Ligand SMILES: *[C@@H]1O[C@H](CO)[C@@H](O)[C@H](O)[C@H]1NC(C)=O
């Protein structure tokens with residue numbers, strides 16, 4: 001084979017190879033993009049089907065699979081990726097449970113289900129909501145222990161579990177929430193002593209724990225608490 005032919009064959013194959021790489025790259029982008037928005041839709045459809053009462057028909061008509069979830073009531077999306085960023089279903093008279101699918105909303109930064117009658121335990125899969133900054137589950141009928149995995153939601157700034165039927169102890173892992181500013185767990189069935197670590201959470205500004213079965217001292221480090 002002469003050099004000229006050899007080099008043009010090489011160029012040809014390199015070109016094809018690079019085209020193929022580009023093809024796989026773009027296909028994987030498209031596939032993964034669709035997968036994630038579909039995953040978000042599945043998660044919200046699962047939530048809708050675990051809601052047993054919707055007295056004002058907020059979701060019955062509005063949460064139609066014919067439309068993008070970004071147009072659904074209470075949902076906002078990230079403009080760049082079309083992923084669900086906030087879910088706000090506060091004070092809608094809803095009753096039901098949280099399905100494990102909700103843990104698939106990996107872009108979620110705010111979840112507000114406050115002021116409804118959601119019940120049962122929180123699914124462990126919520127541990128995957130690593131971007132979550134605000135979790136408001138207050139004024140519902142949630143039960144089960146305050147989950148140990150809550151300490152893995154390391155972006156949490158506001159955690160409100162007030163007025164539910166949560167039991168167990170305050171998990172020590174809570175001290176892992178280094179950017180937590182608000183911790184409201186009052187009016188539950190939480191027992192045991194307040195972990196020493198709570199007094200050392202440097203960003204904490206609002207701490208409300210009244211009406212539980214807590215005992216023992218609260219160690220203050222450098223915070224001013226509203227108790
Ligand atoms: C659902 O509600 C939102 C906000 O009120 C509205 O913008 C949207 O058009 C509604 N979608 C349907 C299908 O009714």
Ligand SMILES: *[C@@H]1O[C@H](CO)[C@@H](O)[C@H](O)[C@H]1NC(C)=O
Pocket residue numbers: 064066
């Ligand atoms: C959704 O689309 C289907 C088929 O295109 C249609 O039959 C149905 O009425 C639509 N539902 C709503 C709520 O628009």
Ligand SMILES: *[C@@H]1O[C@H](CO)[C@@H](O)[C@H](O)[C@H]1NC(C)=O
Pocket residue numbers: 038039042043100101102103104125
């Ligand atoms: C989402 O989460 C559920 C339960 O955690 C799981 O069964 C499901 O396969 C996940 N993925 C999709 C694409 O819905």
Ligand SMILES: *[C@@H]1O[C@H](CO)[C@@H](O)[C@H](O)[C@H]1NC(C)=O
Pocket residue numbers: 090091112113114115116136137138139158160
């Ligand atoms: C949390 O939910 C409760 C009950 O709906 C509401 O009163 C409160 O304002 C909410 N807090 C935040 C920070 O959204």
Ligand SMILES: *[C@@H]1O[C@H](CO)[C@@H](O)[C@H](O)[C@H]1NC(C)=O
Pocket residue numbers: 148149150151152153154173176
């Ligand atoms: C504490 O947070 C880190 C990430 O910041 C996480 O890897 C670790 O699992 C968390 N620990 C607990 C006990 O949740």
